[in-house]
Amino acid sequence: MEFGWSDEDLAFRAELRAFLDEQLPPDWPEISKAGPGGDAQVAFARRFCPALAERGWLTQHWPREYGGRDAAPWRHAILGEELWARGEPRGPQYMNVNWIGPAIMRYGSEAQKRQHLPRISRGDVFWCQGFSEPEAGSDLVALRTLARRDGDHYAVDGSKIWTSYANHADFCFLLVRTDPDSKRHRGISVLLVPMELPGIEVREVPSVVGERYFHEVFFTDVRVPVECRLGPEGEGWEVVGYALQYERVGAARYARAALTLDELAARARARGLLDDATVLEKLGAARAACEAARLLSYRVIDQRAHGLPPSADTNVARVAGTWAERVVSDLALELFGPEALEYGSFADAQFRMAMTAGVAVGTTEINLNLVASRVLELPRE
C-alpha cells in the first residue's frame, strides 16, 4: 500500500496541463458551462479529441492492437481527472473511451472491433447511450423497446429518454428486448445503431438543467442489421453490467467539484469572506468530501490496475462523488446567493450541473442498494 505517483505519471500530468493551457480557448469557461453536450463544447471536441489522439493520449490505456498504448489504468484516470476538472473538453467522447470501447473490445465481433475501435481511438466519433425509457428508469430491466428479428435485420420500435448527446451522436449504444415474450433480465440485447438510420427521431426534453441536455429518441420500424448486435442475443444484461461498472467512475466528477471549490474559495477571498470562520469551516468540509471521493475512485482504478473484477466499491465511490458535488454546489449558492439567481452565473451553472449527480448513471438509491447487498451483504427479503 502506498499513495504516491510515479515520476512518469507526474510528468504526464504536467505535460497534459501544459497542453490544456495551450489548447483551451480564452472563452472556454463560458463554453464549458453548458456541460459536455453543449453545442460549442461538442464543436470544440471535434478538434480537441483528434489532437489528444495524435499525442497518443486519448486511448492510451487500451491495448495496442486497438489503437492504445497498453498504459496502466492510472494514466487514463489522470487524463479523466484533468479533463473533467476543466469541464471535459472531450465533450461526450469521454463515454467512448471509458466504457463503450471497452465493452466492444470485450463482447464485439472482429468486424465490430474493426468498425468502431479505430474511430473511437482517433477521436472522430460521438456516441449516445440508449438505456432509460419512460417506464424503465432505475428499474432498467423493465425496458420495452423491442427489436423483432426479421431475416438478417432487427426491426426496432420503442423510445428512449434522458439520452444526453443524442443530438450529436453518430451511434447509439442501444438496449433492446430481442425476445418479446421475455421478462426481466432474459431476452435483452445490445445493438450498436447508426443514428442516421431511417425511423430514428431525436427530440429535446426541455429541462432546468440546460439547453439540449436531455433528449427523447424515438425508434419507428428502424431496420438494424443483425451484425450490429453486440454479444450473443439475449445476453445484453451482462454487457450492460460490465459497461456500467466502468461508467460509474468514468467521469471524474469529484475533480470538477474540487476545481470548482478552488474557484469558489478564490471568489470568496476576493470579497473578504475568508475572514469568516463559518465560511472556512464549510469550505474545508467540502474539500474533505472531494478528497474522500477522489480516494474512493482511486480504489476502483487500483482494483482495475490489479486486474481484479469490477466490484461494488464502484458504487461506494459513486455515492461519495455525488455527495462531494452537492456539498460544493450548495456552498456556491450559499456564498453567492443573490447573483446565483441569474441564469448562467457561476453558482447557477455549478448548481444545475450538480443537481443531476444523484440521478445520472443510476440513482444514489440504486447505488446504495448495491452497497448494501454486495459490500455489506445484507439480506434481501
Add this chain to the structure above:
Amino acid sequence: MDFELGEDQRAILEAVEALLAQRAGPARAIELARKHDYDFALERALAEAGFAELALGPETGPLDAALVVEAVARAGGVAAIGAQALVAPAVAGRVLPSPIALVESGRAGPVRFAAHAETALVLDGELARVVPLVPGSVAPVPSSFGYPMGRFAPGALVGGEALEPGSGERLRSWWRVALAVELAGAMGAALAVTVDYAKKRRQFGRAIGSFQAVQHRLAECKVLVEGARWLALEAAWRGAPPEAAAGAAACAAAAAQRVFADTHQLSGAMGYTHDHDLHVFSMRLPALRLELGGAGAHGRALAERRWVASA
C-alpha cells in the same frame, strides 16, 4: 499508487491481529472500563512485538504504524497506541515513555489516557513539549466515552523538554492523523457490529437488515467510513502534511457523528447495553470527534492552509 497491502504489511497486520485476538476485544474493554483502567499488558505486548516502533523502522514507516493503530482501534484496545506508535515518533523523533497522553496547553477538561500516562506530549502553540509526569499530577476522571481519562492538576504541564520550533505544527498534524485513523477503526468496528445485528435481528417476520430504509443508512455509513479510512491512511503515508491531516480529521470527525447516531438507532435498545458490543466502539466516537476542536476546527485548518496561507 497501490491500495493493496504489500507482503510485509500483510504480515504485520496478520501478526498484530493475532495478538489482538488474544489480548484485546470487546469483553476485555468492558472489563477494563468497569474500573476505568488502562491495558498495560496489551501495551507491553504490542511494544515487545515491535509494533510501537514501526514508524521509525528502517523498512517500515508511518503507514505501517497507522495500520496497527487502526487494528487496535477495531479491536477496542484500551491503549494509547496512536500517540505511542504514530504521533510521538514523528514529533519527538524517538520512542517516548508510555503511556503517552496528548494534550492541548490551556484546554480544560478530561484528557484521554492521562490518568495512567508516564508522558504528556503537550501542544503549546508553535511548540511541542515533552513533559514527564510525576505522581499526583493527574486526577482520574470517570467517563462514559470509552477511554480511561484524567484531569491534569494546575501546573502539571509546565516545563519539560520543549522541542524545536515547528514541532507544534507537526504535533497538531500527526495528532489529527492518529485521530482519523482511530476514528476509522472505531467506526469500522461499530458499523460491523451493527450490520451483523441487522442481519440477525428479526422483526415483522424478517431480518431488519432486509428493509431498504435500514440498508440505505448502513450503506451511507459504509461510504463515510471508507472515505475517512482512506484519507487517514493516505495522510499517514504522506507524512501528515497539515492540509491532508486536517482533511482526514475533518472527514472522520464528521462521519463519526453520523455513524454514532445511525449505529445506535439501528441497534435499538440492545445497543445501549453492556451485553452488546456496540458501545465499546460507538461511545469512543464522541470523545475522538471532539478532540482538537472537532470537525469545525479541522475544516477551518484545512481551508486556512489551502486558501488563506497561500494568498
